[in-house]
Amino acid sequence: MNTIIQPRAATLALSTERWDDARFDAERARILATWKTGADVDLNDAAAFHRSRAALTNVSRKRAWAKETGNVLLQPYGGVTTLAGQTELIRHVATEGGADIVPTTIDSQTRNLKYAAAGEALKESERQGVELLNGFPIVNHGVANTRQLVQAVDVPVEMRIGTVFPQLAVEIGFAGGMSSVTAGPIYYTAHYSRDTSFAETIPNWQYVFRLIGRYAELGVPIGLQIHGIGTSTPFPNTLLGVCCVLETLIAAAQGARSFSLDARLMGNLVQDVAGVRAIREVAEDYVCGRFGYRDAVITIDRKSWSGRYPEDMARAYGIVCYNAMSGMLAGANEFIANSVQEGVGIPAKESNADTLKAIRQVIGMMKGQHAALQAEPVENEIRLMKLEMNAILDAVLEMGEGDPARATELGFRYGLIDIPFAASRQCKNEVMVARDAEGAVRYLDPGKIPVPPEVLKYHRACLEKRETGRKRKIDYQTIVDDIFSISRGSLVID
Numbered sequence: 001m002n003t004i005i006q007p008r009a010a011t012l013a014l015s016t017e018r019w020d021d022a023r024f025d026a027e028r029a030r031i032l033a034t035w036k037t038g039a040d041v042d043l044n045d046a047a048a049f050h051r052s053r054a055a056l057t058n059v060s061r062k063r064a065w066a067k068e069t070g071n072v073l074l075q076p077y078g079g080v081t082t083l084a085g086q087t088e089l090i091r092h093v094a095t096e097g098g099a100d101i102v103p104t105t106i107d108s109q110t111r112n113l114k115y116a117a118a119g120e121a122l123k124e125s126e127r128q129g130v131e132l133l134n135g136f137p138i139v140n141h142g143v144a145n146t147r148q149l150v151q152a153v154d155v156p157v158e159m160r161i162g163t164v165f166p167q168l169a170v171e172i173g174f175a176g177g178m179s180s181v182t183a184g185p186i187y188y189t190a191h192y193s194r195d196t197s198f199a200e201t202i203p204n205w206q207y208v209f210r211l212i213g214r215y216a217e218l219g220v221p222i223g224l225q226i227h228g229i230g231t232s233t234p235f236p237n238t239l240l241g242v243c244c245v246l247e248t249l250i251a252a253a254q255g256a257r258s259f260s261l262d263a264r265l266m267g268n269l270v271q272d273v274a275g276v277r278a279i280r281e282v283a284e285d286y287v288c289g290r291f292g293y294r295d296a297v298i299t300i301d302r303k304s305w306s307g308r309y310p311e312d313m314a315r316a317y318g319i320v321c322y323n324a325m326s327g328m329l330a331g332a333n334e335f336i337a338n339s340v341q342e343g344v345g346i347p348a349k350e351s352n353a354d355t356l357k358a359i360r361q362v363i364g365m366m367k368g369q370h371a372a373l374q375a376e377p378v379e380n381e382i383r384l385m386k387l388e389m390n391a392i393l394d395a396v397l398e399m400g401e402g403d404p405a406r407a408t409e410l411g412f413r414y415g416l417i418d419i420p421f422a423a424s425r426q427c428k429n430e431v432m433v434a435r436d437a438e439g440a441v442r443y444l445d446p447g448k449i450p451v452p453p454e455v456l457k458y459h460r461a462c463l464e465k466r467e468t469g470r471k472r473k474i475d476y477q478t479i480v481d482d483i484f485s486i487s488r489g490s491l492v493i494d
Helices: 009-013 021-032 036-040 043-051 059-069 083-095 115-128 138-150 167-175 185-192 198-217 237-252 269-290 313-330 349-366 375-399 404-413 453-470 476-483
Strands: 073-076 102-105 157-160 180-183 223-226 258-264 297-303 334-337 432-435 441-445
Touching: 021 036, 021 167, 021 198, 036 138, 036 167, 043 167, 043 198, 059 073, 059 223, 059 258, 059 297, 073 102, 073 349, 083 102, 083 138, 083 349, 115 138, 138 157, 138 167, 157 167, 157 223, 167 180, 167 198, 180 198, 185 198, 185 237, 185 404, 198 237, 198 404, 223 237, 237 258, 237 269, 237 375, 237 404, 258 269, 269 297, 269 313, 269 375, 297 313, 313 334, 313 349, 334 349, 375 404, 375 453, 432 453, 432 476, 441 453
Parallel strands: 073 334, 102 157, 157 180, 180 223, 223 258, 258 297, 297 334
Antiparallel strands: 432 441
16 A cells, blocks of 8 residues: 555654553552552452362353353343342353353443442442342452353453453452453444544553463463454454454454454354454454454354344344354354344343343254355355455555554544444545345445455445445435334345
């Protein structure tokens, strides 16, 4: 690529280079002092607690075991305010739903560092017997309560957190025995904060990644569930894959080695199968091959549709089971599942468990089967996806002079990485997509993303087939219709 970029000072300060002990220790002392429960965090004691537990109560070890044995893991979403409520929730989805990993979603007050407000809501929740927050206020619960929660189940616990300020919550979570966290700097900048810059978010998450490196040095593997990028609308899984690779490289430099990478349901069977395989192959190429992290363990999780769900739960089961079937055809290692109650409100623990049972039924029926889709369209889609991801990654890494952190900031600043309908001002929001005649997600306008000409030509040809069939051009209303197509029950209506 011939574009000459003059990085800003903030970008020049970004580096994927591993933090030295002095920098990390100084920052750690500051973070732990920001709320009283930070005083209870002791790294050596925490590592000893982790080591005292059974091997498969650790998320990293559970994912590695599943990959080696061919088992497919299930995890729901879920988080409530009180210790009693969260304990009841994770016990139910583990025992009744058969969850292999249980979640603890952190509340939005904690995610925004409003610990005093979270504490008041926790007190009121306990007093009234009502769950008043949209998650578990882990900083206020502290290390002891978190250990009590973790010990309530015989399966590992993953912290699910959406924030650009993860440091203290993650310290409490890891010290309390949680052995994985959802990450990282790209996803939470693009989708959880309008104004926060990558120059701020990346170091905040590097702190978490370096903390994981410290635990690894003490014999405790800690996992990361890498989001990449994505919205509740249709978007190309290739963009998600690019960002998963960059986030993984940023984390690996600080010592992390266990990565579960997202692949998202979009609805077209060929693309949904190809996306899992293409992301896996590109991630392994860059992380384990080109950048030399050969001891990294990479698995692929298939997320459920993250957009609107039907209010009719019977129809919602159709989405859930389709996701399980397409994910099994693709070779996904794990399913992270929305409840069938997503379309009607906050899911009850019973619906979370029932959703997992439905997925497990599909997994059980498909396990051992070697049926596959027609090879040519799938292999062609994989080839085009890999061609596109390689082109984007190579372009932004060249901009960043080989440094993934700088590449991330510059890639978004100049629009080489973009996402439709992103919340953050760090995104150009120039890219636009639509579904083709078969419901596959194609570039209507790639903006400045360096999509290879062969890929773009193919996408445009697919969209032209839809326009020919409907006898009119794809317009803004078409894009809006495509956003709601899955909840509507038909990918394409013309």
